[in-house]
Amino acid sequence: MKIGLYFGTFNPIHIGHLIIANHMAEYSDLDQIWMVVTPHNPLKKKSTLLNDYHRLQMVHLATEDFPDIKPSDIEFKLLQPNYTVNTLAHLQEKHPNYGFSLIMGEDNLKSFHKWKNYEVILAHHEIYVYPRLSSEEDLLKLKNHPKIHFVDAPIVEISSTFIRDNIKNGKNVKPLLPNKVWEYIDHNNFYKK
Structure with missing residues (x-):
């Protein structure tokens, strides 16, 4: 089984995340998409980042109607900071019969060469890249790599920062969030101060 790993703080998860995840599930050769909720980095200022389990719960709520999109808390169990x-x-190691690929935006691909052991990742895993509004020349270095696949997904310029x-x-952001996620945020008074 081919699993696409879509990492994010998902603070909160919004329809842009779901559009990309669903597009990857439907229009690539990936069998499932795992939304990997990244825990708070203890070396960074917490600011507006909600508790890990609230963010995981919102991903559960957002994905429950999508059988090929699953929430994952795998990084909660790993030593921090994690790479x-x-x-x-x-x-x-945990799932030897699965093949794991990364899903990332073009903006992340530009800085991929700065990731810890990025050559090891590229040697063993494929990368599925969705478009962002960015310039072509920044991507030339990795554009033709055999393990990097550019997926013609919709360009979604919605950010969690904008929503927060x-x-x-006091603006109405309901259309940008799955209904159950909006209800969860509203019920818990998240992001209001």
């Missing part, structure tokens, strides 16, 4: 290469090694800021400012 993607460690997560991949852990998953491969607008909740704080």
Whole structure:
């Protein structure tokens, strides 16, 4: 089975995340998409990042109607700070019959060469890249790599920061969130201050 790993803080998960995940599940050769909720990095200021389990719960709520999209808390169990290469090694050990690929935006691909042991990742895993509004020349270095697949997914320019800021400012962001996620945020008064 081919699993696409879509990493994020999902603070909160929004329809843009679901559009990309669903597109990868439907229009690539990936069998399932795992939404990997990244825990709070203890070396970074917490600021507006919700508790790990609240963010995981929102991913559960958002994906329950999508059988090929699953929430994952795998990184909650790993030593922090953690690196993607460690997560991949852990998953491969735990699920030896699965093939794991990364899903990332073009913006992340640009800085991929700065990731810890990125050559090891590229040697053993494929990368599925969804478009962002960015310039072509930045991507030339990795554009023709045999393990990097550019997927013609919709360009979605919605950010969790935009949603948090607008909740704080009393704006209606309901259309940008799955209904159950909006209800969970509203019920718990998240992001209001």
